[in-house]
Amino acid sequence: MLSSLKPLEAMTRRDWLQRAAAGAAAAAGPASVFAQEAWPQRPVTMIVANAAGAPVDVAIRLIAKELEAKWGQSVVIDNRVGGSGLVPLRTLARAKPDGYTFGTLFGAIYTTLPFAVEHMEMDPINALDAVSLVARTPFVYMVAKDSPLKSWQDYVKLARQKDTTVGSYSVGTAFHLTWAQTAHAAGIKAVYAPSSTAGKTQMDLIGGLLDIALDAPSSAKGLIETGRVRPLAVTSSKRLPMLPDVPTLAEQGLPGFSSDPWFAMAAPKGVPAAILAKVQHDLKEVMQHASLRERLEGMAMVPVASTAVQMRSVIESDRKVIEPLVKQLGIRM
Numbered sequence: 001m002l003s004s005l006k007p008l009e010a011m012t013r014r015d016w017l018q019r020a021a022a023g024a025a026a027a028a029g030p031a032s033v034f035a036q037e038a039w040p041q042r043p044v045t046m047i048v049a050n051a052a053g054a055p056v057d058v059a060i061r062l063i064a065k066e067l068e069a070k071w072g073q074s075v076v077i078d079n080r081v082g083g084s085g086l087v088p089l090r091t092l093a094r095a096k097p098d099g100y101t102f103g104t105l106f107g108a109i110y111t112t113l114p115f116a117v118e119h120m121e122m123d124p125i126n127a128l129d130a131v132s133l134v135a136r137t138p139f140v141y142m143v144a145k146d147s148p149l150k151s152w153q154d155y156v157k158l159a160r161q162k163d164t165t166v167g168s169y170s171v172g173t174a175f176h177l178t179w180a181q182t183a184h185a186a187g188i189k190a191v192y193a194p195s196s197t198a199g200k201t202q203m204d205l206i207g208g209l210l211d212i213a214l215d216a217p218s219s220a221k222g223l224i225e226t227g228r229v230r231p232l233a234v235t236s237s238k239r240l241p242m243l244p245d246v247p248t249l250a251e252q253g254l255p256g257f258s259s260d261p262w263f264a265m266a267a268p269k270g271v272p273a274a275i276l277a278k279v280q281h282d283l284k285e286v287m288q289h290a291s292l293r294e295r296l297e298g299m300a301m302v303p304v305a306s307t308a309v310q311m312r313s314v315i316e317s318d319r320k321v322i323e324p325l326v327k328q329l330g331i332r333m
Helices: 002-028 030-036 055-071 083-093 152-161 174-186 198-206 217-225 273-286 290-297 308-329
Strands: 044-048 075-079 101-106 128-136 140-144 165-169 191-195 212-215 229-234 262-268
Touching: 044 055, 044 083, 055 075, 055 101, 055 128, 055 273, 055 290, 083 101, 083 128, 083 262, 101 128, 128 273, 128 308, 140 152, 140 198, 140 217, 152 229, 165 174, 165 198, 174 191, 174 212, 174 308, 191 198, 198 212, 198 217, 198 229, 212 217, 217 229, 262 273
Parallel strands: 044 075, 044 101, 165 191, 165 212
Antiparallel strands: 101 262, 128 262, 140 212, 140 229
16 A cells, blocks of 8 residues: 555655746746746847948957857847937837847947937936947047148147148047047147048048048058058057057057047846846857957957946946036037
């Protein structure tokens, strides 16, 4: 009789263990459940706040290939541009927070839009979950090949003697704000000639319509290599591997100066913490790959892999500098 009860006792114990495990998972909450599941189980979408083929887009596609190899799933690039960054911000903020949609946004979306857009519908700090800074993208000041200016100091002297014109991207962009910071630090003024494309600025510079231009080194690389333009200074705190012979502004009369705009990875608010942690960990790991770092540095980008806390700290620090600058310049988008 006792032996006939043993199978029943064993079954009861197995059922009890299964129920206890299920109860523990439920009590632990959604993040714990996600952590126990294999992720990702399907392709991951990456919203990119830059046009296809732009330097940041190219960089993200390189990083995506590394993540695909690690995750065993495709990373689908979804380019969203418009509204000075409002379009990609809205798209990412409204995405389902299931861990299958992330976004790469340029820093101005966090640091400029909240102060330049009247009745801003959302603050990206609150609407999104931070993941990691991805890379910094310093700029380069350059002149046409036949310009008499041989250094940044030469330009400063000229700007103090007469009105000059500097060309770069649209008002309110990181380029515009970098120029404003540089001009303030150097104690100079100039007419700012905004353009919607790098190509137009470059042609205006070569055509003699501008005294100096501010551009992304990766965008100007071809013109620099062919000698059609000459770089005078980079805005980074250190010289760039791509332009090792070009001095920084700090080396040319602006000690301590640097302007290193950045782009970062974020997610819709509410993505399970375990997934956010995995993405941040995996991004940090692939950013250490020598081949990827070499490609990014070859585009004059400075690879970064931060924590979410560090990313938020950078945003808050930059806002303290940019908010008064936006008000001073009267920038409205």
